[in-house]
Amino acid sequence: MKKQRWNPYLVGALIGLLSVLTFSIADKPIGMSTGIAQASGACALPVLGADGVAANSYWAKKAVPQWDYSSLFVVGSLVGSFLSALTSSGFKIITVPEVWRRRFGPSVPKRMVAAFLGGVVILYGARLADGCTSGHGISGSLQLAVSSWTFFLVMFTSGIATAFVLFRRPHS
Amino acid sequence: MQTILSLLSGPSLLGAGLLFGILFGLLLHRGGVTDYDVIVNQFLFRDFTVLKVMFTAIAVGGVGVFVLHGQELANLHIKPATMLAVILGAVLFGIGMVVYGYCPGTGIAAIGTGRLDALAGFAGMLVGGIFYALSYDWVAAKILPVADLGKVRLPELVGLPEWTWYAALVAMAATVLALVARVEKSRVV
Numbered sequence: 001m002k003k004q005r006w007n008p009y010l011v012g013a014l015i016g017l018l019s020v021l022t023f024s025i026a027d028k029p030i031g032m033s034t035g036i037a038q039a040s041g042a043c044a045l046p047v048l049g050a051d052g053v054a055a056n057s058y059w060a061k062k063a064v065p066q067w068d069y070s071s072l073f074v075v076g077s078l079v080g081s082f083l084s085a086l087t088s089s090g091f092k093i094i095t096v097p098e099v100w101r102r103r104f105g106p107s108v109p110k111r112m113v114a115a116f117l118g119g120v121v122i123l124y125g126a127r128l129a130d131g132c133t134s135g136h137g138i139s140g141s142l143q144l145a146v147s148s149w150t151f152f153l154v155m156f157t158s159g160i161a162t163a164f165v166l167f168r169r170p171h172s
Numbered sequence: 173m174q175t176i177l178s179l180l181s182g183p184s185l186l187g188a189g190l191l192f193g194i195l196f197g198l199l200l201h202r203g204g205v206t207d208y209d210v211i212v213n214q215f216l217f218r219d220f221t222v223l224k225v226m227f228t229a230i231a232v233g234g235v236g237v238f239v240l241h242g243q244e245l246a247n248l249h250i251k252p253a254t255m256l257a258v259i260l261g262a263v264l265f266g267i268g269m270v271v272y273g274y275c276p277g278t279g280i281a282a283i284g285t286g287r288l289d290a291l292a293g294f295a296g297m298l299v300g301g302i303f304y305a306l307s308y309d310w311v312a313a314k315i316l317p318v319a320d321l322g323k324v325r326l327p328e329l330v331g332l333p334e335w336t337w338y339a340a341l342v343a344m345a346a347t348v349l350a351l352v353a354r355v356e357k358s359r360v361v
Contacts, residue, residue: 005202020232020233022192027247033276037305040300040304043302073192076195078197079190079194084201117296118269119298121296122269123301125260125267131251132265150253155263159265
């Protein structure tokens with residue numbers, strides 16, 4: 001497990017260099033949640049119809065469901081981690097992670113429902129804040145954006161509070 | 173300002189998106205941050221991988237983009253400081269990140285390494301995106317305009333020269349990482 005991992009400082013530096021590349025070559029910051037919001041528009045197509053999706057001001061202007069740089073970046077990330085896992089014997093089907101299992105037990109449905117609900121909340125939050133850990137946390141912070149540092153500090157505080165409520169059992 | 177190198181368009185820009193995504197996904201996995209336990213343990217201060225990766229990336233990328241921008245080789249892309257929306261969104265994001273156990277990017281990458289809970293969370297993220305789109309008109313009317321400071325950067329908010337801010341950024345990242353190293357050392361017995 002440890003062997004497939006690289007030094008985190010090296011990985012961080014390489015992500016920093018990747019940011020420099022995306023800024024200079026593609027004129028785009030690294031970001032993830034816009035691409036996912038575009039995908040959500042594609043998923044709404046069967047229910048709302050093409051006209052319904054096109055009539056929504058968010059999907060019409062901010063996250064158009066189409067194959068473009070942002071949505072292909074999301075697909076690329078999936079492919080990249082898959083290739084990385086395959087080439088380092090790191091691919092493993094895991095449903096209930098260790099830290100979750102120790103606190104909430106081995107139930108698969110419980111973990112799946114929690115992950116689903118967490119996913120709903122995290123993406124709504126990411127869209128409301130206009131960025132996620134990549135778009136605000138890395139790309140925005142490295143440009144010294146006020147919005148991004150605000151996001152970083154508040155997100156981390158909220159995460160710490162949530163983690164301590166959920167995972168720290170009171171001493172008995 | 174038009175950057176010299178940003179003339180990629182059409183298929184080559186799409187190809188760049190895919191290629192950069194592949195590199196990003198690979199780095200997230202090799203960095204260990206596609207692991208639920210690593211992310212949740214960061215918020216419990218039991219593992220510091222997330223902070224190490226993020227602060228190194230911010231320091232290296234920050235200086236790199238600052239230099240390129242100074243040479244007019246890169247544009248800045250600042251997200252608007254719609255403070256109420258950013259704060260509310262970040263609060264939700266922190267809760268979601270601990271319950272999901274991944275952020276949007278590491279969640280996508282975690283699916284590629286075989287994590288089925290990350291896949292369930294991806295379905296949730298699609299629903300979250302739909303909820304946001306459906307509520308967007310209301311959000312745009314009631315939330316986004318509250319305390320909207322515009323596309324402002326820290327150097328504009330506090331009038332110090334640009335380079336001092338980047339020096340401070342690197343110094344802060346180094347301090348955080350040194351503190352983390354000390355905490356880790358004190359725990360190894």
